[in-house]
Amino acid sequence: MSVTAAKGFTAAGIAAGIKENGNPDLALVVNNGPRRAAAGVFTSNRVKAAPVLWSEQVLKAGQVSAVVLNSGGANACTGPRGFQDTHATAEKAADVLGRGAIEVAVCSTGLIGVLLPMDKLLPGIDAAAAQLSEHGGEKAAIAIKTTDTVHKTSVVTRDGWTVGGMAKGAGMLAPGLATMLVVLTTDADTDNETLDRALRAATKVTFDRVDSDGCMSTNDTVLLLASGASGITPGDEEFAEAVREVCADLGRQLIGDAEGASKDIKVEVVGAATEEDAVEVGRSIARNNLLKCAIHGEDPNWGRVLSAIGTTRAAFEPDQLNVAINGVWVCKNGSVGEDRELVDMRYREVHIVADLAAGTETATIWTNDLTADYVHENSAYSS
Amino acid sequence: MSVTAAKGFTAAGIAAGIKENGNPDLALVVNNGPRRAAAGVFTSNRVKAAPVLWSEQVLKAGQVSAVVLNSGGANACTGPRGFQDTHATAEKAADVLGRGAIEVAVCSTGLIGVLLPMDKLLPGIDAAAAQLSEHGGEKAAIAIKTTDTVHKTSVVTRDGWTVGGMAKGAGMLAPGLATMLVVLTTDADTDNETLDRALRAATKVTFDRVDSDGCMSTNDTVLLLASGASGITPGDEEFAEAVREVCADLGRQLIGDAEGASKDIKVEVVGAATEEDAVEVGRSIARNNLLKCAIHGEDPNWGRVLSAIGTTRAAFEPDQLNVAINGVWVCKNGSVGEDRELVDMRYREVHIVADLAAGTETATIWTNDLTADYVHENSAYSS
Numbered sequence: 001m002s003v004t005a006a007k008g009f010t011a012a013g014i015a016a017g018i019k020e021n022g023n024p025d026l027a028l029v030v031n032n033g034p035r036r037a038a039a040g041v042f043t044s045n046r047v048k049a050a051p052v053l054w055s056e057q058v059l060k061a062g063q064v065s066a067v068v069l070n071s072g073g074a075n076a077c078t079g080p081r082g083f084q085d086t087h088a089t090a091e092k093a094a095d096v097l098g099r100g101a102i103e104v105a106v107c108s109t110g111l112i113g114v115l116l117p118m119d120k121l122l123p124g125i126d127a128a129a130a131q132l133s134e135h136g137g138e139k140a141a142i143a144i145k146t147t148d149t150v151h152k153t154s155v156v157t158r159d160g161w162t163v164g165g166m167a168k169g170a171g172m173l174a175p176g177l178a179t180m181l182v183v184l185t186t187d188a189d190t191d192n193e194t195l196d197r198a199l200r201a202a203t204k205v206t207f208d209r210v211d212s213d214g215c216m217s218t219n220d221t222v223l224l225l226a227s228g229a230s231g232i233t234p235g236d237e238e239f240a241e242a243v244r245e246v247c248a249d250l251g252r253q254l255i256g257d258a259e260g261a262s263k264d265i266k267v268e269v270v271g272a273a274t275e276e277d278a279v280e281v282g283r284s285i286a287r288n289n290l291l292k293c294a295i296h297g298e299d300p301n302w303g304r305v306l307s308a309i310g311t312t313r314a315a316f317e318p319d320q321l322n323v324a325i326n327g328v329w330v331c332k333n334g335s336v337g338e339d340r341e342l343v344d345m346r347y348r349e350v351h352i353v354a355d356l357a358a359g360t361e362t363a364t365i366w367t368n369d370l371t372a373d374y375v376h377e378n379s380a381y382s383s
Numbered sequence: 384m385s386v387t388a389a390k391g392f393t394a395a396g397i398a399a400g401i402k403e404n405g406n407p408d409l410a411l412v413v414n415n416g417p418r419r420a421a422a423g424v425f426t427s428n429r430v431k432a433a434p435v436l437w438s439e440q441v442l443k444a445g446q447v448s449a450v451v452l453n454s455g456g457a458n459a460c461t462g463p464r465g466f467q468d469t470h471a472t473a474e475k476a477a478d479v480l481g482r483g484a485i486e487v488a489v490c491s492t493g494l495i496g497v498l499l500p501m502d503k504l505l506p507g508i509d510a511a512a513a514q515l516s517e518h519g520g521e522k523a524a525i526a527i528k529t530t531d532t533v534h535k536t537s538v539v540t541r542d543g544w545t546v547g548g549m550a551k552g553a554g555m556l557a558p559g560l561a562t563m564l565v566v567l568t569t570d571a572d573t574d575n576e577t578l579d580r581a582l583r584a585a586t587k588v589t590f591d592r593v594d595s596d597g598c599m600s601t602n603d604t605v606l607l608l609a610s611g612a613s614g615i616t617p618g619d620e621e622f623a624e625a626v627r628e629v630c631a632d633l634g635r636q637l638i639g640d641a642e643g644a645s646k647d648i649k650v651e652v653v654g655a656a657t658e659e660d661a662v663e664v665g666r667s668i669a670r671n672n673l674l675k676c677a678i679h680g681e682d683p684n685w686g687r688v689l690s691a692i693g694t695t696r697a698a699f700e701p702d703q704l705n706v707a708i709n710g711v712w713v714c715k716n717g718s719v720g721e722d723r724e725l726v727d728m729r730y731r732e733v734h735i736v737a738d739l740a741a742g743t744e745t746a747t748i749w750t751n752d753l754t755a756d757y758v759h760e761n762s763a764y765s766s
Contacts, residue, residue, distance in 0.1 A: 045690060045693040045694055046692075046693040046694075046695075046699075046701060047689045047690060047692060047693030047701045047704075047717070048693075048701070074686075076686060076689075076690075077685075077686055077689050077714065077717055077718055077719070078718055078719065079702070079716065079717065079718030079719070081718075082718070111686065112684075112685075112686025112687070112689065112690065113685060113686040113689075113714070113718075113719055114719075115719075213672045213673065214597075214670070214671075214672060215671055215672060215673045215687075215690065215691075216690065216693070216694045217690065218686075218689070218690050218693065287597070288597075288598055289596045289597060289598060289672070289753075289757075289761070290596065290598045290761050293757070293758050293760075293761035293762040294761065294762060296758065296762045297761075297762025299762065301495075302460075302495075302496060303457075303459060303460055303494065303495025303496040303601075304495070304598075306430045306459075306460050306495065306496075306601070307428060307430060307459075307495065307598065307599065307600065307601050308598075309429075309430060310428040310429040310430030310431075310599070310601065311428055311429075311599045312429075316429075318429060318430045318431070319462070321430075331460065331496070333462065334430070334460055334462065335460055335461055335462030335464075335465070335496075336460070336461065336462070336496055336497075336498075370672075370758055371758055372755035372758045372759065374672075374676070374758075375676050375679065375753055375754055375755045375757075375758060376755065377676075378672070378673050378676035378677065378680075379676040379677060379679045379680025379682065
């Protein structure tokens with residue numbers, strides 16, 4: 001049900017001809033109110049795509065009536081012309097929907113450095129608007145796929161209100177978000193400030209802790225729109241929890257569909273002096289190409305975990321580090337622990353625990369293995 | 384001629400049986416004086432192998448008479464027993480050579496987390512000592528190979544004095560050195576302080592700017608030994624230049640033999656406000672897996688260069704960035720530049736220039752592409 005699970009929203013997904021292969025490539029999500037509250041989190045990459053620069057302004061204006069999303073082109077590094085194209089996209093959608101352009105967020109994904117075919121995109125908005133439906137969430141989720149092999153949606157329903165959403169992303173997943181477009185919707189009756197708090201708290205421990213290949217995108221956008229259509233205002237904590245649950249589910253789906261991956265790796269850092277230390281160590285492990293290759297080969301090569309920990313500034317003593325892989329403590333006190341032959345790595349999910357023995361804080365980072373398929377997919381992407 | 388190009392040195396390389404496949408795995412380099420001056424640079428990984436911890440102490444003591452190097456095992460993360468083994472190795476070599484153990488540096492390379500077969504290694508030192516020769520440099524260079532496909536040596540001769548050396552390293556090449564063992568020798572009559580200044584200045588702009596896969600080793604060691612046998616004391620600058628030349632040559636050979644690589648990539652950052660900015664941007668580009676895959680596919684995907692620059696804290700404006708790939712300015716002012724079809728990427732060496740348009744400082748980082756062969760090699764290394 002995706003973005004249309006919550007009351008007050010319609011959506012559509014169509015093939016506008018932006019992608020040369022004729023696959024769906026344009027999605028429209030409309031908030032029919034009564035509220036049009038919104039919050040957004042964007043890439044921390046300093047090279048930001050035109051739609052990110054635009055949508056940041058939309059969020060500042062404070063009201064989001066619709067989101068236009070396209071795959072088939074990122075509209076990043078496209079100069080003033082690219083920004084004009086994003087603006088024209090918002091204006092077109094605003095015209096069709098009878099709203100103001102500054103209420104229309106825009107998201108794009110695909111190859112960097114290529115202008116969008118506006119002669120296809122603008123008529124596509126008419127076509128998408130004509131198909132807007134309370135059942136359109138699934139099609140919208142399909143239309144934003146790039147190298148995704150499956151579309152990703154999630155819904156959490158509470159007592160009379162709902163949070164739902166869709167996500168796309170399969171590579172370039174790294175902190176500060178990823179090549180990740182996410183639209184979340186809710187019919188809870190909440191204001192911008194509540195949405196913003198809930199969304200930032202959720203992304204901090206979900207999307208920001210998904211690190212597929214260490215590469216940070218120019219286009220990452222996570223939007224949360226509230227229609228108020230349920231008439232219910234949940235408690236802050238209850239609402240934040242629901243948003244976090246949907247984000248965690250979508251984040252897990254992103255890792256599960258990461259480009260070329262054959263293993264989903266949960267890196268759990270425990271015994272850290274601070275949460276920051278735990279996150280730094282988790283990221284360092286998650287980004288270690290040699291370890292990611294070893295996991296691909298079902299090789300519990302814990303030396304590469306220690307080598308990754310050793311590059312961080314976290315508090316620890318080398319001779320107190322402990323590492324478990326799938327429940328076997330293969331490294332104890334910085335040295336050889338239980339027999340590595342005991343580690344069973346046949347299944348897709350791999351669980352690494354790194355114990356810094358320096359405190360009680362923890363953090364979990366999700367990543368995936370590095371495979372020949374990842375290389376193939378990304379060496380042929382733009383050609 | 385390697386480490387025996389300079390007068391006053393003998394060396395040997397033998398198969399001691401540390402490697403199960405019977406390949407050469409033990410090298411011995413001896414400084415016969417009259418001087419036994421030395422300098423060393425070690426990994427900045429906080430998880431340091433036993434031989435690194437030991438050799439750091441040897442350097443502090445101030446005199447190096449010999450270096451024992453083994454492949455077939457890194458002796459890292461091996462606890463107190465591993466350190467005892469390194470100590471026993473130094474004592475054995477000292478006995479055989481009639482010197483003190485604290486004058487014997489030890490280097491190890493291979494798999495982390497496995498104890499060395501001391502019953503093979505210690506008799507191997509006798510065997511190596513029996514073969515010490517002024518022509519043994521080549522064999523020593525061969526004995527330290529792990530996944531290296533070729534052995535690496537370099538020699539620079541000046542007016543009456545020489546700097547020569549050998550290196551091993553093929554993966555885990557990243558700043559703070561790499562899985563890199565380097566022994567440099569000179570017959571110049573120089574003291575420890577001069578050696579130290581020359582070596583640190585050289586590694587800073589050579590080995591420290593070689594970044595194959597972003598992974599930092601537990602074992603990196605670069606040693607520079609001086610015998611004084613030429614009787615000549617070169618000028619500081621002239622000497623430093625010779626050391627830098629040998630280090631640059633060996634560094635270039637390391638990248639040329641990086642695991643699974645099919646392209647050597649020279650990332651040149653220009654127009655930076657500071658040298659630190661240039662290095663940070665160069666590293667960020669060199670470590671971008673998506674870009675490294677694209678280069679492998681001979682795809683001049685400059686968007687991934689901009690995306691990498693955008694993750695740094697360097698001074699720049701996104702709309703002033705310029706990028707050239709093999710001489711074609713595919714990105715100008717942060718947007719589409721010359722036709723990417725003009726870029727010829729058929730040759731092994733690829734040259735990326737990133738112009739930050741923020742100053743006059745520059746730095747060059749060498750890296751390589753990311754390939755399916757890298758994945759295969761590193762997913763099967765320890766099994």
